[in-house]
Amino acid sequence: MAGDYIAIDWGTTNRRAWRMSAGGIPDEVAKDARGILSLTPEDYPSEISALRERLGDLPVIAAGMVGSNRGWREVPYVDAPADIADLARGTLELADFGVRLIPGVALRSAGRADVMRGEEVQVLGAIAAGLAPDDALFCQPGTHNKWIATADGRVSDIATALTGELFALLRGHGILAGMLDGDVADGAPFRDGLSRGAGARDLTVALFEVRARVLLGRLAPADAAAFASGVLIGADVGSRDDLAGREVQLLAGGALADLYAAAITHAGGRPVTLDSERAFAAGIHRLWELTQ
Amino acid sequence: MAGDYIAIDWGTTNRRAWRMSAGGIPDEVAKDARGILSLTPEDYPSEISALRERLGDLPVIAAGMVGSNRGWREVPYVDAPADIADLARGTLELADFGVRLIPGVALRSAGRADVMRGEEVQVLGAIAAGLAPDDALFCQPGTHNKWIATADGRVSDIATALTGELFALLRGHGILAGMLDGDVADGAPFRDGLSRGAGARDLTVALFEVRARVLLGRLAPADAAAFASGVLIGADVGSRDDLAGREVQLLAGGALADLYAAAITHAGGRPVTLDSERAFAAGIHRLWELTQ
Numbered sequence: 001m002a003g004d005y006i007a008i009d010w011g012t013t014n015r016r017a018w019r020m021s022a023g024g025i026p027d028e029v030a031k032d033a034r035g036i037l038s039l040t041p042e043d044y045p046s047e048i049s050a051l052r053e054r055l056g057d058l059p060v061i062a063a064g065m066v067g068s069n070r071g072w073r074e075v076p077y078v079d080a081p082a083d084i085a086d087l088a089r090g091t092l093e094l095a096d097f098g099v100r101l102i103p104g105v106a107l108r109s110a111g112r113a114d115v116m117r118g119e120e121v122q123v124l125g126a127i128a129a130g131l132a133p134d135d136a137l138f139c140q141p142g143t144h145n146k147w148i149a150t151a152d153g154r155v156s157d158i159a160t161a162l163t164g165e166l167f168a169l170l171r172g173h174g175i176l177a178g179m180l181d182g183d184v185a186d187g188a189p190f191r192d193g194l195s196r197g198a199g200a201r202d203l204t205v206a207l208f209e210v211r212a213r214v215l216l217g218r219l220a221p222a223d224a225a226a227f228a229s230g231v232l233i234g235a236d237v238g239s240r241d242d243l244a245g246r247e248v249q250l251l252a253g254g255a256l257a258d259l260y261a262a263a264i265t266h267a268g269g270r271p272v273t274l275d276s277e278r279a280f281a282a283g284i285h286r287l288w289e290l291t292q
Numbered sequence: 293m294a295g296d297y298i299a300i301d302w303g304t305t306n307r308r309a310w311r312m313s314a315g316g317i318p319d320e321v322a323k324d325a326r327g328i329l330s331l332t333p334e335d336y337p338s339e340i341s342a343l344r345e346r347l348g349d350l351p352v353i354a355a356g357m358v359g360s361n362r363g364w365r366e367v368p369y370v371d372a373p374a375d376i377a378d379l380a381r382g383t384l385e386l387a388d389f390g391v392r393l394i395p396g397v398a399l400r401s402a403g404r405a406d407v408m409r410g411e412e413v414q415v416l417g418a419i420a421a422g423l424a425p426d427d428a429l430f431c432q433p434g435t436h437n438k439w440i441a442t443a444d445g446r447v448s449d450i451a452t453a454l455t456g457e458l459f460a461l462l463r464g465h466g467i468l469a470g471m472l473d474g475d476v477a478d479g480a481p482f483r484d485g486l487s488r489g490a491g492a493r494d495l496t497v498a499l500f501e502v503r504a505r506v507l508l509g510r511l512a513p514a515d516a517a518a519f520a521s522g523v524l525i526g527a528d529v530g531s532r533d534d535l536a537g538r539e540v541q542l543l544a545g546g547a548l549a550d551l552y553a554a555a556i557t558h559a560g561g562r563p564v565t566l567d568s569e570r571a572f573a574a575g576i577h578r579l580w581e582l583t584q
Contacts, residue, residue, distance in 0.1 A: 069507075077508075106508055111488075113504040114497075144467070144500060160500040162467070169461040175436070175454070196403075202531035203495045204524070205406075208436065208452040212405040215361075216369075216398055232496070239494035 005059045006051060007284040010066035011035050011118055016277075019055040024285030026277075030054055036071045044072040048097060061288050063102035063280075064118030067092065077106035077115060081154040084124040084283065088290035100291055102284075107158045114158040116146055122251050122276050123148050123155060125283020131274055132249045137242070140251040140276075141260045143168070145236055163236040164256070167229060176210055182225040185255070186262040189223035193230020194266050198238030206231045233263045243269035251276045297351045298343060299576040302358035303327050303410055308569075311347040316577030318569075322346055328363045336364040340389060353580050355394035355572075356410030359384065369398035369407060373446040376416040376575065380582035392583055394576075399450045406450040408438055414543050414568050415440050415447060417575020423566055424541045429534070432543040432568070433552045435460070437528055455528040456548070459521060468502055474517040477547070478554040481515035485522020486558050490530030498523045525555045535561035543568045 004022040008015065013035040018026035030051065039047065048060060067075035078090040082105050090103035104117030119140050126132040127150065134153040140146040143164040149157035171180040184190065196206050210228045213219035219227055237243070237260065248264045250257055250273045261271040296314040300307065305327040310318035322343065331339065340352060359367035370382040374397050382395035396409030411432050418424040419442065426445040432438040435456040441449035463472040476482065488498050502520045505511035511519055529535070529552065540556050542549055542565045553563040 106504075108508060108510075113501050113508050113510055115504045115507055159494065159497045160504070161494070161496040162499050163496050165466045166458070166496060169465055173461055173465070174457045199493055201491055201493055201527070202451065202453070204453040204455050204458060204528060205451045205531060207454050209405050212398075212407045212452070215407055216400060216405050218400075218405055235493070236496060239497060 005061060005288055006055050007281070007288070008051070008060060008062035008064075008066070009118060009121070009280050009284075010062050010064040010071070012037055012065050017051050017055060018281065019058070020281070020285060020288070024281060024288075026281050028055055036065045036068070041072055045097060048099060060097075060099040061102065061284060061291070062099060063121045063284060063287075067101040067103060068117055073101060075101045075103040078103045080105050080107045080158065081151065081156045082120070083154040084128060084286050085290060086154075087120060087124065088287055091287070091291050093291075102287060105155050105158065112159075114160050116148070116158055116160065119146050119148060119251070120155055121283035121287065122279040123150060123283075124153070125281065125286065126249065126251070126274055126279035127153050128286045129279065129282035131279060131282070132272075136249050137246060138249045138251055139260060139264070139271075141256045142252070145260070147240065159239075161236045161239070163232050167232050170207065170228065171225070176207070176224075176228065179210065179214060179221065180225040180228055182222045184226045184229045184259070186259060187226060189219065189226040190230040190259065190262070191266070193227040193232075194234035194237075194263055195230075196227075197231035197234025198267060200231075200235050200238065203231070203235045206235070229259065230263075233259055234266070237263040237267050240267075243267045246270065247272050249274050251279065297353060297580055298347050299573070299580070300343070300352060300354035300356075300358070301410060301413070301572055301576075302354050302356040302363070304329055304357050309343050309347060310573065311350070312573070312577060312580070316573060316580075318573050320347055328357045328360070333364055337389060340391060352389075352391040353394070353576060353583070354391060355413045355576060355579075359393040359395060360409055365393060367393045367395040370395045372397050372399045372450065373443065373448045374412070375446040376420060376578050377582060378446075379412060379416065380579055383579070383583050385583075394579055397447050397450065404451075406452050408440070408450055408452065411438050411440060411543070412447055413575035413579065414571040415442060415575075416445070417573065417578065418541065418543070418566055418571035419445050420578045421571065421574035423571060423574070424564075428541050429538060430541045430543055431552060431556070431563075433548045434544070437552070439532065451531075453528045453531070455524050459524050462499065462520065463517070468499070468516075468520065471502065471506060471513065472517040472520055474514045476518045476521040476551070478551060479518060481511070481518040482522040482551065482554070483558070485519040485524075486526035486529075486555055487522075488519075489523035489526025489528075490559060492523075492527050492530065495523070495527045498527070521551065522555075525551055526558070529555040529559050532559075535559045538562065539564050541566050543571065
């Protein structure tokens with residue numbers, strides 16, 4: 001099958017490229033670890049050529065950190081509230097290469113500032129494909145967990161939490177290093193952590209408590225990682241006061257998504273797991289159509 | 293002058309030893325970086341001998357991490373509420389070495405757990421010397437900031453915040469690394485950070501905002517460290533809701549203490565700077581008398 005174009009979700013660490021049919025159906029995929037941190041700006045033309053050798057000599061549309069100031073070319077952010085037509089209008093065409101780069105979205109409000117690149121395609125794609133309603137709250141766990149709210153099919157709010165990064169830093173360095181190597185799964189220690197972290201204004205005190213609880217015999221050393229993860233994810237989820245009775249669209253799968261689903265349920269919300277690749281395909285295809 | 297005994301404040305990284313007169317006046321001091329992390333349990337007898345060669349062949353009384361499970365001998369914690377007589381009763385006598393080790397204090401309450409070793413001598417010493425009232429709130433900034441409340445001259449509450457450690461981890465690793473190398477001092481960016489961090493339930497979101505504000509041109513790169521420090525110290529100080537109109541006894545000096553003083557004032561409290569060495573001397577001398 002010839003395919004119509006190549007769609008790329010080009011992130012910080014990972015890259016996923018699909019050959020797409022004219023109807024927006026992915027029919028072949030290439031996944032690797034050639035994210036932007038492993039590349040210099042000079043590398044991109046040869047990277048595109050290599051993908052074309054593999055997936056076909058087709059035009060390319062790419063979203064994610066490839067359009068950041070650490071990627072190939074910087075594509076200015078589109079301001080929230082932003083819908084998929086706004087993203088299409090902000091697309092940067094690299095005509096010499098037959099490549100279109102999708103912009104990210106910036107939140108500039110009186111008290112807050114936030115940015116994203118790549119997640120907006122999944123979110124607006126999920127809405128375009130009817131996987132999520134126009135007014136929704138999305139959660140995309142990862143090293144940096146993203147909360148993305150939409151209203152009338154537009155991205156209206158973004159909050160990025162350093163949750164996963166902090167857990168990794170604390171596990172690798174500092175006073176808690178060596179205490180956080182146990183398994184992390186949903187269970188009593190994780191739930192205890194959720195209860196301690198949820199709504200906490202004293203997160204850094206709660207983190208020292210991991211050590212104090214172990215020293216005082218209140219927490220088994222093997223459970224310390226699960227408790228600490230619960231504190232951090234509990235604080236992340238508990239920072240929102242709008243979850244009770246609300247659906248949360250989880251754009252992830254796997255163990256970390258399971259922990260967030262448990263935390264969202266603990267906070268009174270109703271997690272709904274979406275297929276993030278299907279959402280991306282729907283979003284990027286709509287962008288492909290809008291940028292013809 | 294012969295002196296009467298040697299008092300040691302033996303911490304994780306640093307060690308301070310004083311030759312004390314019978315009246316509790318320090319007359320000679322030895323300060324070095326021979327904290328417990330640089331020693332094994334076998335090293336302590338020779339360390340004591342070396343201090344005696346320098347300060348006199350005198351009995352020794354020591355407080356701090358030397359009595360922890362990573363120090364020389366573990367001295368069980370005394371439970372809060374604890375006064376100085378409780379500390380004296382919990383002292384471990386190493387008769388073969390002519391050394392007394394002071395216990396730390398543990399908080400075991402329904403919802404919280406915390407510990408300290410060394411700060412309790414300063415706190416109870418400040419009260420014994422009349423530097424602070426019996427009912428007081430102490431703050432000892434450092435890698436781990438300690439909040440210590442006293443009631444009727446007893447340590448009644450402890451909260452340890454990982455504030456300084458988190459700042460160092462974020463400066464050295466992860467998404468904010470390379471953004472936090474600017475100077476940190478009290479000023480507009482630090483104050484903006486205080487306002488963002490104070491009372492925040494979304495600390496990890498506020499930390500990502502450092503990056504977003506720089507990317508969106510709302511924060512000068514040179515000011516990012518001061519803003520991030522403000523967020524973290526603001527969250528630390530703001531985790532207490534009992535500061536308005538209240539004196540806070542600051543057991544520290546220098547640049548970090550100045551930042552905490554600004555944050556406490558920002559939160560409506562009244563910082564009072566204490567001489568932490570004088571407080572330690574008063575506390576350890578009272579313990580010396582009580583353990584005769």
